[in-house]
Amino acid sequence: MxxxxxxxxxxxxxxxxxxxxxxxxxxxxxxxxxxxxxxxLSDIKNRVSYFHSLKSVKEIERILSDNNDFSKYREITDSAKTVIFGESKDLENGTANLVTSIVLDYRGFDTLGELIVLFISILGLTIILSTLSFAKFEEPSFLQITGVKFVTPFMILVGIYIFLHGHLSPGGGFPAGAIIATATLFSLIGCKFNYRVSNLKFIESNAGFFVILLATLGLYFTGSFFGNYLPTGIVGKLYSSSLILIIYSLVGLKVGAELSVGIKTLYNGEKDDDR
Amino acid sequence: MMIDNRTLYIYSFIIFLIGIYGAITNRNLIKILVSLSIIETALNIFLVSTGYINGSNPPILHSGMKLISPNSINISDPLPHALVLTAIVIGVGTTAIGIGLTIKLYNHYKTLNVNRMGDKDEL
Incomplete structure (x- = not known):
């Protein structure tokens, strides 16, 4: 043209x-x-997530079982429920970060589907690139090697901190996984550290298996998938909301390992020495 | 400074249309992928700004904070944030697939220009 x-x-x-x-x-x-x-809609009281914020979804179940009209009960006055940081205990889920309580408790299926989508996309990436071999990268200089060896452990430490505090502060499993994968990218480009893909796949598959196992145990104990059957503790403590803490840690490990596999595949194809 | 929801919507529209323009006019596959990522970012900004309420706090409890029903909840809506978290991860997945297909196409045709890709007849 x-x-x-x-x-x-x-x-x-x-x-x-x-x-x-x-x-x-x-x-x-x-x-x-x-x-x-x-x-x-600019008022949160007119939205469904109002109940998510107050951590009392069971209130909706009670209203709906009484008379099937949800719209009349937007203004609930009889249940003056207060959530106080550091004092309230034994709530539906004890996360201080309300987004986490939605992502992993009220909408746990959403997160599960998200994990499956990520898994399938990385699987597709490895299938697409399975027959290719790429041009070699430049040899890293001395400065790169030293700097990367200094920085990478701290990046992994920050990733672990973020997924352990996913229920208290912004962040969680997915950003933490991205940070860990960035650390592996640094160590691949900077000092040619050769990860074994089989180890990463071991971590990934086991983390995914345990997420589904813990979610299915909720079906046995509470009657609902992703139900919270461990004690939730006091809002704001590190060991509150035990099930969400465990599942978010597993999600962080899974996402980190998965994205690392993707990066390694993009780096030198699937032609790996240990496959 | 108070920001209206409507202002945020207009900003996200502008970013979205910049992405659309880039995806229409560029021929380079990498640039098209970058444009698609810009569109994704604009959609995420739009979804988050639907949950924003004027002068509200982030939906995270901190020390000394109370949530009292039903009088005053001065936080932004946490539900769009959760949905956008999903959208970001799916965006990463689609971008990874797109980059993989781009590498494959480059190895096949030895060009990234979309218009020149069908030129070789013997393929």
């Missing part, structure tokens, strides 16, 4: 994007009966 055609195409692409922008702006400023974003 010639260069002038390309410029015409760029002009039409810009026009298309502009029209799309105006189209997307219209529901924000419309006042009619058409599509518009409800102003009441």
């Amino acid at each position: 010639r260069e002038s055609d390309f410029n015409v195409g760029k002009f039409f692409a810009f026009l298309f994007v502009l029209i799309l922008f105006l189209f997307m702006l219209s529901p924000l400023f419309e006042e009619g009966d058409g599509a518009k974003i409800d102003k009441n």
Whole structure:
């Protein structure tokens, strides 16, 4: 294609994007009966996650079993339940980070599916790249080798800290896994440290197995998949919400090992010496 | 400074459209992948900003904080955050697959330009 055609195409692409922008702006400023974003949604009390925040989903079950109308009971006045940091104990789940309590307790299936998606994508990556061999990287310099050997243990330590504190602070298993995988990438490029892929796959498969085992035990003890059957403790302590702590640690190990396998595959193909 | 939800929506629209423009006009496969990642980021910003409430705190309990029903919950909505966490991980998976396919195509055609990929007839 010639260069002038390309410029015409760029002009039409810009026009298309502009029209799309105006189209997307219209529901924000419309006042009619058409599509518009409800102003009441800016109040958390009008959302379902209000109950997630108060860690009392069983309240909804009680309301729904009494009379099947959820919409009347948005304003619950009889259950003045208070969650205080460092004092409340034996809640539904004892995580201080409300996002973690949603990710691993109320929407545990979501996280399980997420893990499966990540597993399948890394599997597909290894299948796609199974017959290729890549150009060699440059030999690392002395400075790279020394710096990477100094930094990498600290990166792994930060990753472990983040997945152990997933129920107290921002972060959790998935960011921690990404940090651990970055550490393996550093050590691959910087000092040519040769990970054995079989070890990583061992960690990954066992972590995934134990996540599913612990979730299935919830089916036996509490009657629901991903049910919390261990004591939840006091909100804000490190050893609170034991099941979520264990599962998030396993998720961190699994994601870290899985992404490391992906990075190793992208680095030198599946042509590994120990396969 | 108070930021309106609507402002955040408009910012995310702009980032989304930058990604769309890049994906339409570029021929290089790597640049198209980067554009798709930009679109993903814009969608994540949009989803998170739907959960934002003016002047609210992050949904994490810290020392001295109380959640009292039903009077005042001054936190942003934690549910979109959880959904975006899922979306980010799936984005990583799709990006990894895309990079793998790009490497495969480059080894096959010896070019990254989409327009020149069908030129060799004997393939």
